[in-house]
Amino acid sequence: MRQFPAVICQFLILGVVMVALGACGSPSGASPTVSVSPILPTPTTEASSFHDPFAYCAAVGTIDAPDARYIGDKLPDILVQGMIRKGIVTADAPPAIQQNAVWRCMQGHVWICHFGANLPCQEKADTSQAPTAEMTAYCAANPATDSIPAVVTGRATVYAWGCKDGNASIVTASFRVDPQGYLADFWYELVAL
Numbered sequence: 001m002r003q004f005p006a007v008i009c010q011f012l013i014l015g016v017v018m019v020a021l022g023a024c025g026s027p028s029g030a031s032p033t034v035s036v037s038p039i040l041p042t043p044t045t046e047a048s049s050f051h052d053p054f055a056y057c058a059a060v061g062t063i064d065a066p067d068a069r070y071i072g073d074k075l076p077d078i079l080v081q082g083m084i085r086k087g088i089v090t091a092d093a094p095p096a097i098q099q100n101a102v103w104r105c106m107q108g109h110v111w112i113c114h115f116g117a118n119l120p121c122q123e124k125a126d127t128s129q130a131p132t133a134e135m136t137a138y139c140a141a142n143p144a145t146d147s148i149p150a151v152v153t154g155r156a157t158v159y160a161w162g163c164k165d166g167n168a169s170i171v172t173a174s175f176r177v178d179p180q181g182y183l184a185d186f187w188y189e190l191v192a193l
Contacts, residue, residue: 053079054192057105062180064104065122075099079112082190088114103190106180110190113182123156124181131161131168139163147171156183 050056051072060069080098083089089098101114102121113121131139138152139145143166153161162171178184 051076052192053103053110057110058108060105061108062106064180065102066104075101075103078192079103079110079190082110083112083114083188086188086190088112088188104180106178106189110192111178111187112190113187118150118155119186120155120183121186123183125158125175125177125183126154126156127158127177129159129170135161135168139166139168158183 049069049071050059053066053070053072053076056066056070056072060067079101080089083098083101084091088101100116101112103110103112105111113119115121132154134152135148138148143163145163148161148163148168150157153159158173158175158177160171160174161168163169176184178187
């Protein structure tokens, strides 16, 4: 049995429906008016997908992580070279270290974060000024500690926390937040050469 392309089948079905509607007639004897739009396939063009992260970000504007429109390498060499130029990683670092990063688009530009020493690249900044249950428990056990470790506070907090009289309290604001809600101090803009 011969198979027809989907577009031809859609037009054939549309024609059968129109003939059937015309044959039915209307109660007054006049032919009914039917407005039918053909169903056409959505064209896929190369312009809707990107291999280059810089072209991708220029097109999408702002997005937390590359979506299906980006079809290039997860972390292309052009971004690794950009990190080397900015001093984020060294040229002689092993490839596994160099590629331990994520990128996103902000206002049409490429921004990158290298995980390094457990940096919270993919977490939104925690701007809460209320201590967590973990901080409260830590201060109950360590009432005069000047600094609560990140393993207790969480690495995404924008504040440095300490214990005062057994209560968790903010010592100082440590980090800035970027327009997308990430810790700005860990993200770097890369430019195409």
